[in-house]
Amino acid sequence: MSAVTSYGSPSRDDFAALLDESYGKNEAFEGTVVKGIIVAIEKDVAVIDLGLKTEGRVAMKEFTNNGRDELPGVGDEVEVYLERIENALGEAVISRDKARREESWVKLEKAFERQEKVEGIIFNQVKGGFTVDLDGAMAFLPRSQVDIRPVRDVAPLMGVPQPFQILKMDRRRGNIVVSRRTVLEESRAEQRHEIVANLEEGQVIDGTVKNITDYGAFVDLGGIDGLLHVTDIAWRRVNHPTEVLTIGQTVRVKIIKINHETHRISLGMKQLLDDPWQGIEAKYPIEMKLNGRVTNITDYGAFVELEPGIEGLIHVSEMSWTKKNVHPGKIVATSQEVEVQVLEVDAVKRRISLGLKQTLSNPWESFAERFPVGTEVEGEVKNKTEFGLFIGLDGDVDGMVHLSDLDWNRPGEQVIDDYKKGDVVKAQVLDVDVEKERISLGIKQLAGDPFVSKVGEEPGTSGDLRKNAIVTCEVIDVKEGGIDVKIVGTDLTAFVKRSELARDRNDQRADRFAVGEKVDARITLFDRKARKVSVSIKALEMAEEKEAIANYGSADSGASLGDILGAALRARTEGEKK
Missing domain, CATH: 2.40.50.140 (Nucleic acid-binding proteins)
Structure with missing residues (x-):
């Protein structure tokens, strides 16, 4: 009901009420x-x-x-x-x-909820990006959201109505963040999907080289890029795509594979050419020798181009007969022409194994022909190891002198200290194993084996050394437990224990003998394999006694035992005088 009634004139209070209401x-x-x-x-x-x-x-x-x-x-x-x-x-x-701003905010909030695109105009540049007018509402466009790729010049985009995607809204603060890049990516994805749908594997198509990297080239197929990997450019080795391609060049390629989920397309150029590996086994038979050009060198070998599109590998182990631990780059160089031999062909794996050393003479075969077993050679000590000496020989090969072949009498562990690197020594060829590439040498063999020496020329000895033979020995040292002797006419030494110095226990004293004195003894042990000899004065005396008894008869013949021993002693004394 109105503050003014239908009767009477309004009062001052009534007028004030009407004014407040209005x-x-x-x-x-x-x-x-x-x-x-x-x-x-x-x-x-x-x-x-x-x-x-x-x-x-x-x-x-x-x-x-x-x-x-x-x-x-x-x-x-x-x-x-x-x-x-x-x-x-x-x-x-x-x-x-x-x-208009209020109207825009209402529309933009609905578009943001529905994830719909909105139209706006880029009209100003600010720190970190640009300002966009969304029909009265101001929004911020970060520089990273302007385009898919960095844009150097934004002038052509200014003042042009175009779609944007709202990324963030805050009505209370009045903040809106938009993206143009998201719209372009979505549009591009739709375009790529449509283009990919019209392509199929095995199709041959023309494209334009758009970008070149170390691993290949990206080719524009009319709105979508495909990757032409460096290994699919040509059948021959291509170290870098720029050797064959240039940006902007039109190329004919074959679609090798299409990934419909990621829209990635693999391309090939060499697939449009004949495969040079067809019939490769007949073309390059095993042991065939031919020339090629070194195209690439790695730690494990060198690749050699035999013809365009066909390469073989010389493994480092097949590069040199003698240089085993050398980098391939120190044996061959890139672009060098080399003669190689075919070792193996695998058409399925597209591999050819080549050998470089096989085109050269085997130094071990050559050495075996020039220096047969028993030949004396001379060389420099290249290395000393715990098991022997390595001697450098003709033909750039090494021979090894084992510790056991250094000296007849002394242990090899002691003798090897007498040698040092750089010494020139002589040795005898003991064995040549061409297959294992080994040459065995001996230094002690040059002096002859004392166990094979003849001793018949020396007084008091006869025939070859053997067990029970009688030999003359020279005392070289007197010890408490016996004497060291050297068999005259040889380099053989032996130790005569106290118990073997005489038959009579009273005479078993080492001090009875003097250094340089010569005595007769009997060989009780002669082991060629173990290279050991033992002699005994006692054994000789007992043998002589036994022989005397046999020669002069027994006590029954009328001769006493004293007579027999006296006769034996006189015979021995006369023999020593002679």
Whole structure:
């Protein structure tokens, strides 16, 4: 019911109530978008009646929306944002820009929820990116979200209406972040999907080289790129794609594989040419020798081009007979012409094994022909090891002198200390194993084996050394437990224990003998294999005694035992005098 009744004139209180009611209703519209009618246009300013007993003014340029909308005229209805009902001049404070911004925020929030694209215009550059007008609402476009690839010049994109994807919105702070890149990627994905759908494996197509890397080239197939790997450019070895291709070059390629999930396409050029590996086994039989060019060198060998598209590998073990631990680059060089021999052909794995050393003479075979077993050779000590000496020989080969072949009498562990690297020594060839590439040498063999020496020329000895033979020995040392002797006429030495010095226990004393004295003894042990000899004076005396008894008869013949022993002793003394 109205504050003014139908009878009587209104009082002062009634008028105040009506005024408050009217202003209260009007104030409810503040901060909202309201409709009004343009009643006049004065100097590029539109006068708008809002129906609130007041009018407001808005600059005409606010209606242009950056040139996208037409200017309204008198009598047209427009929407404006009402900030205040009345200012100091008694006019309403209104804005068309804020009204459009409010409208845009409502539309943008709905688009953001539905993940729909929105249209905007890039109109200004700021730190880290650009400002975009989304029909009145301002948004930030990060530089990384401008395009799929970095863009150097953004000028062509400025002022052009184009779609954007909203990444983030904050109404309270008034922040909006948009992306142009997301739209392009989505569009590109759709385009790639459509192009890939029209391609198939095995298809031959023309393309343009778009980019070149170390591992291949990217070829534009009309909106989508395919990878032409360096190994699929030609049948021959291509170290870098730039040897064959240039950016912008038109090439004919074959589609090898298509991944419909990732839209990756593998291309090939060599697949359009005849495969040079067909019939390769007949073309390059085993042991065939031919010339080739070194194309690549690795730690494990060198690749040799036999013809365009056909390469073989010389493994490091097949490069030299003698250089075993040398890098292939020190034996051959890139682009060098070399003669090789075919060792193995595998058509399935597309591999050819080649040998370089097989084209040269085997130094071990040559050595065996020139220096048969028993030949004396001379060389320099190249190395000393725990098991012998390595001697450098003719033909750039080494021979080994084992510790056991250094000296007849002394242990090899002691004798090897007498040699040093660089010494020139002589040795005898003991064995040549061509297959295992080994040459066995001996130094002690040059002096002859003392166990094979003849001793028949020396006084008191006869025949070859053997067990039970009687030999003359020279005392070389007197010890408490016996004497060291050397068999005259040989290099053999032996130790005579005290118990073997005499038959009679009273004479078993080492001090009975002097260094340099010569005595007769009997060989009790002669082992050629173990290289050991033992002699005994006692054994000789007992043998002589036994022989004397046999020669002079027994006690039954009338001769006493004393007579027999005396005769034996006199015979021995006479023999020593002679």
